[in-house]
Amino acid sequence: MEIAKEKYGYSDVNAGIYDVRSAEVRLFADHKDDESTKKQRYDICIKALGFILKEILNPKVPFTANDSEPAYCDNCPYFYACR
Numbered sequence: 001m002e003i004a005k006e007k008y009g010y011s012d013v014n015a016g017i018y019d020v021r022s023a024e025v026r027l028f029a030d031h032k033d034d035e036s037t038k039k040q041r042y043d044i045c046i047k048a049l050g051f052i053l054k055e056i057l058n059p060k061v062p063f064t065a066n067d068s069e070p071a072y073c074d075n076c077p078y079f080y081a082c083r
Contacts, residue, residue: 014027015029029041063081
């Protein structure tokens with residue numbers, strides 16, 4: 001993450017969510033934002049991403065299936081990770 005910041009700064013690094021239903025990408029940052037706002041958003045994203053990665057890599061946190069809907073497991077690319 002820090003490599004991207006060093007290479008591109010806050011201006012050129014962005015993230016988004018692809019909405020499958022509407023086939024749209026909703027970007028996290030607006031190109032009109034000032035550098036301070038971009039830095040704040042970047043820092044929030046990096047902190048959240050770090051938290052998620054630590055949880056994924058923590059062997060004490062079990063990876064479990066969501067058994068509430070069988071179709072989830074049938075179509076999941078990580079099916080064998082929680083079995």
